[in-house]
Amino acid sequence: MTSYTAQGTGPNILLLHGGGGPQTVAGFAELLAVDHHVVTPTHPGFGGTPRPEGLTTVAGLAELYRDLLDELDLDEVTVVGNSIGGWIAAELALLGSDRPGLDRVGSIVLVDAVGIEVADHPVVDFFALDFPTIAKLSYFDPEKFRIDPAALPPAAQELIAGNRATLAVYATEMTDPTLRDRLAGIKAPTHVIWGDCDRIVDPEYGRAFAEAIPGATFEVLAETGHLPQLESPELLASAVRRVAGDRGRDA
Numbered sequence: 001m002t003s004y005t006a007q008g009t010g011p012n013i014l015l016l017h018g019g020g021g022p023q024t025v026a027g028f029a030e031l032l033a034v035d036h037h038v039v040t041p042t043h044p045g046f047g048g049t050p051r052p053e054g055l056t057t058v059a060g061l062a063e064l065y066r067d068l069l070d071e072l073d074l075d076e077v078t079v080v081g082n083s084i085g086g087w088i089a090a091e092l093a094l095l096g097s098d099r100p101g102l103d104r105v106g107s108i109v110l111v112d113a114v115g116i117e118v119a120d121h122p123v124v125d126f127f128a129l130d131f132p133t134i135a136k137l138s139y140f141d142p143e144k145f146r147i148d149p150a151a152l153p154p155a156a157q158e159l160i161a162g163n164r165a166t167l168a169v170y171a172t173e174m175t176d177p178t179l180r181d182r183l184a185g186i187k188a189p190t191h192v193i194w195g196d197c198d199r200i201v202d203p204e205y206g207r208a209f210a211e212a213i214p215g216a217t218f219e220v221l222a223e224t225g226h227l228p229q230l231e232s233p234e235l236l237a238s239a240v241r242r243v244a245g246d247r248g249r250d251a
Contacts, residue, residue: 002068004041008033011073011188011244012074013105014065015040018083019126019167019226021159022047025082030231031237036244037150040070041065045166048159049111056082058115061110062091071105077105078244082229083200086113090179093186101185107189111236112198113209116180118238121205123174127164137199141223170249183212190216193236193242194222201233 007029013036017025020135022042029040037089045051055064065088069077080087089108096103114123122135133147135142149160190213194206210218221228221235228236 002041002044002064003047004039004068005029006037006039006072008035008037010036010201012036013038013244014069014074014079014089015083015241016065016079016085016088017043017046018081018085018227019163019171020083021163024227025085025229028081028233028237032235032240032244035241036072039068040140041068041075043170045169046163048162048212051169058087059091061088061170065092065110066095066104075104077104078107078109078240079105079238080109080111081113082083082111083114083226084167084174085113085178086110087171087176089113089190090115090183090186093188093190094182096188103188104210105188107191108186109240109243110190110192110209111228112194112206113192114174114201114202115176115181116209116212117175118180118205118208121202121208121232123205124200126200127168127172127195131233137225138227139231140195140223145227145230146171176227180208180212183209184214186213187217189243192216192218192241193228194220195226195228195231195241196220197224198226200226 030037032038079089094106095110118230135146194203210216224232
């Protein structure tokens, strides 16, 4: 069973977290829920949740969330994904393109997503980095978000370690060499948003992501790194509302 929270009323949003775990989008979900219905799943294995043995890929997560949207009977959903969550969102949109008349995805918003390969703009080798380096590369102002895992309570340390281990199961390389070409099959309106100071996946990587999706738009957020929902939540929420609000009016 998929673990998720649901809050708010209005146009539907499915909010997909990245490798940092569900806590990286919890506050942002509350912000969007002021005027939207926001469903925020926890990827199995993150946040101390169980992961079925056979669930090991990003494509598998996309199938899981397609089934969740069916179960909840949600239509015209704006799928918002950060980092690996953006990769999942793209795969979910591709699944929908194979189901004429049954696609529940109305639009997608990819926020500093990973998943494609871009020459001369590689995804940083996340698993080779210590936490201070991750913070340095992830934020415009790292000092606001820097943590020392060794100073955290044992339970919190265990959650961080579990999230990291689960991320390695789903996306050790952080890319799928087939994804960039497959993005041409996305039919849902797509908005790609990137932090100008993201050094995990730089803005040129984001531009390549947008260029691979027919009709996609590309927006850069100033003084923002890899996690806009933490560093520039109001700017990101404004961009998401423009997309999700349009879907609500069209529905």
